[in-house]
Amino acid sequence: MVPTVDYSGLVDPDGGTVAREIFVSREVFEAELENIFARAWLLVGHESQVPQADDYVVSRMGTDSVILTRNRQDEILVLLNSCPHRGMRVCRYDAGNTQIFTCPYHGWSFSTDRDRVERPGALVGLPRAREGYGDTLDRARWGLLPCPRVVNYKGTIWASWDAGVPPFEDYLGDMRLYLDTALDHRDGREGGSVVLGGVQKWRLKANWKLSAENFIGDLYHNISHQSADLAEIGPSGGKGRRDNLRPRRTIGFPALGHGLLGYPPFYDEPPYADTWRKYPEVEAYFRSLHEARVKRLGNSMRVDMSVGTVFPNMSFHSNQPRTLLFSHPVGATEMEMWRLYLVDADAPAAVQDAVRAYALRYSGPGGMTEQDDMENWSYATEASSGTIARRQDYNYQLSLGRERPIPGLRGAVDSGDVSEGNARIFYRRWAEFMRGHDWATLMAAAASEPEPAPLAAHGD
Ligand code: FES
Numbered sequence: 366m367v368p369t370v371d372y373s374g375l376v377d378p379d380g381g382t383v384a385r386e387i388f389v390s391r392e393v394f395e396a397e398l399e400n401i402f403a404r405a406w407l408l409v410g411h412e413s414q415v416p417q418a419d420d421y422v423v424s425r426m427g428t429d430s431v432i433l434t435r436n437r438q439d440e441i442l443v444l445l446n447s448c449p450h451r452g453m454r455v456c457r458y459d460a461g462n463t464q465i466f467t468c469p470y471h472g473w474s475f476s477t478d479r480d481r482v483e484r485p486g487a488l489v490g491l492p493r494a495r496e497g498y499g500d501t502l503d504r505a506r507w508g509l510l511p512c513p514r515v516v517n518y519k520g521t522i523w524a525s526w527d528a529g530v531p532p533f534e535d536y537l538g539d540m541r542l543y544l545d546t547a548l549d550h551r552d553g554r555e556g557g558s559v560v561l562g563g564v565q566k567w568r569l570k571a572n573w574k575l576s577a578e579n580f581i582g583d584l585y586h587n588i589s590h591q592s593a594d595l596a597e598i599g600p601s602g603g604k605g606r607r608d609n610l611r612p613r614r615t616i617g618f619p620a621l622g623h624g625l626l627g628y629p630p631f632y633d634e635p636p637y638a639d640t641w642r643k644y645p646e647v648e649a650y651f652r653s654l655h656e657a658r659v660k661r662l663g664n665s666m667r668v669d670m671s672v673g674t675v676f677p678n679m680s681f682h683s684n685q686p687r688t689l690l691f692s693h694p695v696g697a698t699e700m701e702m703w704r705l706y707l708v709d710a711d712a713p714a715a716v717q718d719a720v721r722a723y724a725l726r727y728s729g730p731g732g733m734t735e736q737d738d739m740e741n742w743s744y745a746t747e748a749s750s751g752t753i754a755r756r757q758d759y760n761y762q763l764s765l766g767r768e769r770p771i772p773g774l775r776g777a778v779d780s781g782d783v784s785e786g787n788a789r790i791f792y793r794r795w796a797e798f799m800r801g802h803d804w805a806t807l808m809a810a811a812a813s814e815p816e817p818a819p820l821a822a823h824g825d
């Protein structure tokens with residue numbers, strides 16, 4: 366059902382206010398599923414989760430369960446995990462390897478092998494077929510629904526249910542440079558990362574947008590992490606969560622809805638900062654890779670590691686712990702968070718161990734930093750759900766009107782070191798999707814973005 370109510374007026378990005386309804390209302394949530402999650406490019410997984418033919422993992426797109434699999438022809442496919450017969454979840458494991466997906470309810474089975482079927486996911490077997498259906502069943506019609514648009518971007522698999530969605534790289538714009546810092550090998554090679562271990566999955570009673578807007582650029586909430594900052598959870602074993610992080614800027618892409626906390630582009634890479642002092646082998650690894658990266662990238666323009674959100678619900682940290690985050694919508698006041706951790710495909714075991722241990726004490730349901738955030742979002746959601754509380758707007762006026770263009774980046778603005786500028790960008794984009802605009806309208810502002818001012822050349 367395409368929603369007929371336009372909820373876009375609930376946000377006022379120019380004035381810096383957002384109605385609480387969009388965080389607690391079931392009607393708004395249902396409209397988001399249609400207007401945003403059934404259309405936008407969504408992260409589904411990473412190719413290293415399905416390295417062999419017939420490997421699969423079960424993932425989510427919006428509230429739909431999907432199967433991410435690699436067929437015998439090495440194609441990566443995304444199929445709706447709901448049986449066309451009576452809707453049963455066909456695959457109930459998180460991951461595995463199978464030639465045929467067989468529905469546990471009545472036994473219909475489906476294949477992705479193009480030597481057997483024309484369309485991946487097609488129906489290849491059903492009990493008592495001849496006796497029950499004769500020749501009347503149209504097998505081509507009753508297969509698992511394949512997602513029409515799937516792209517492999519440097520190992521990450523993205524998909525959209527909208528066949529008319531623009532190319533992924535247009536959707537990403539120059540945000541690509543920042544996402545690359547999470548996906549590329551630490552020596553500067555493109556891609557070259559794999560998922561370390563499995564996927565952390567947990568649910569919390571909070572609206573999915575609180576997570577997306579936090580990682581798009583909320584530096585203002587650092588007070589929440591005071592206890593984590595006093596503990597010794599950083600990679601070097603010293604006090605604090607991270608080491609040697611230079612002051613970051615709030616950088617956003619108003620025409621596309623993406624944003625990050627990080628650094629404007631540059632040519633000269635800052636020198637390696639000591640990080641893993643307690644682990645000399647790990648320190649030596651990252652130092653040597655830093656040097657290799659500086660050499661490989663030479664004088665090319667680049668950006669540094671950051672934390673950001675790709676609209677609508679994919680966030681990433683490219684600094685350690687290097688991770689991809691899904692903020693899956695479950696209900697108006699509930700989300701399911703998934704974290705994948707990335708590591709260089711050829712990282713030695715000692716590096717993988719150190720990265721894994723740091724990731725676990727920092728992120729995920731057991732990580733100190735994530736626990737602080739989860740507490741904020743779940744209490745905020747509950748305290749916003751009351752009859753009186755729902756009538757009040759949220760305030761997003763921090764550094765309102767301070768956006769400045771950034772040389773070297775198309776369509777990007779910097780709104781300061783502490784700012785809610787990226788949240789305003791996020792909710793502006795949210796409203797554009799919620800208005801039900803077509804893709805030409807949704808992409809018009811990005812397409813007409815002027816060439817960015819050139820970045821002062823190397824050595825200037
Ligand atoms: S629901 Fe899958 S075979 Fe009946």
Ligand SMILES: [Fe+2]
Pocket residue numbers: 586589590734737738
């Ligand atoms: Fe936080």
